[in-house]
Amino acid sequence: DGGITQSPKYLFRKEGQNVTLSCEQNLNHDAMYWYRQDPGQGLRLIYYSQIVNDFQKGDIAEGYSVSREKKESFPLTVTSAQKNPTAFYLCASSIPGSKETQYFGPGTRLLVL
Amino acid sequence: RKEVEQDPGPFNVPEGATVAFNCTYSNSASQSFFWYRQDCRKEPKLLMSVYSSGNEDGRFTAQLNRASQYISLLIRDSKLSDSATYLCVVNPRSGYSTLTFGKGTMLLVSP
Numbered sequence: 001d002g003g004i005t006q007s008p009k010y011l012f013r014k015e016g017q018n019v020t021l022s023c024e025q026n027l028n029h030d031a032m033y034w035y036r037q038d039p040g041q042g043l044r045l046i047y048y049s050q051i052v053n054d055f056q057k058g059d060i061a062e063g064y065s066v067s068r069e070k071k072e073s074f075p076l077t078v079t080s081a082q083k084n085p086t087a088f089y090l091c092a093s094s095i096p097g098s099k100e101t102q103y104f105g106p107g108t109r110l111l112v113l
Numbered sequence: 114r115k116e117v118e119q120d121p122g123p124f125n126v127p128e129g130a131t132v133a134f135n136c137t138y139s140n141s142a143s144q145s146f147f148w149y150r151q152d153c154r155k156e157p158k159l160l161m162s163v164y165s166s167g168n169e170d171g172r173f174t175a176q177l178n179r180a181s182q183y184i185s186l187l188i189r190d191s192k193l194s195d196s197a198t199y200l201c202v203v204n205p206r207s208g209y210s211t212l213t214f215g216k217g218t219m220l221l222v223s224p
Contacts, residue, residue, distance in 0.1 A: 033211070040216065042200070042214040042215055042216040042217065043200075043214040045211050058211060088154075090156055090157070101147065101159055102159075102212060104157050104158070105156060107155070107156050
């Protein structure tokens with residue numbers, strides 16, 4: 001089955017620790033995205049990548065980093081510089097010519113201990 | 114004005130009711146429009162795209178009014194399984210782009 005997978009489902013971070021969230025897709029989509037969702041809030045864009053080895057900052061990139069070494073993978077690192085990392089993190093992907101419809105993975109919940 | 118604004122909700126309706134969600138967007142150059150559905154603690158899933166001529170998918174009807182920068186979603190004959198949060202989503206540019214999400218409106222359908 002084609003789709004987007006994210007792991008882990010739950011992640012706990014200690015103070016001062018960097019953690020990495022995984023996002024993999026086998027849909028052959030060019031573009032991939034990372035969003036953060038807080039309770040009662042809309043999704044906010046962290047980073048996005050339109051092609052391998054290239055990515056751009058979204059609206060709330062501070063405290064986060066990404067890489068795009070393979071088309072299928074777009075991992076997100078939450079660094080210790082992100083002071084309020086507790087949130088629901090969603091990865092998405094899209095293809096050109098599809099009116100930019102984005103398809104989401106199941107998400108990772110990050111909690112700070 | 115917020116980029117994408119939705120009714121705050123929640124909407125509580127009985128089974129079989131008709132319910133309408135409204136959404137306004139601030140960027141008049143926006144190109145594409147969508148409704149997504151998000152179940153509690155799950156990822157958003159595409160419900161339907163919204164076209165200028167309006168479009169229907171079973172019990173769901175979406176309308177777009179570019180002049181008023183307004184989008185709507187109508188659900189007829191509500192089912193218990195329709196209970197979810199409905200997200201209005203706008204693409205401000207053509208081509209590869211990032212989407213702007215509304216905060217969502219929660220729908221609770223009761224027996």
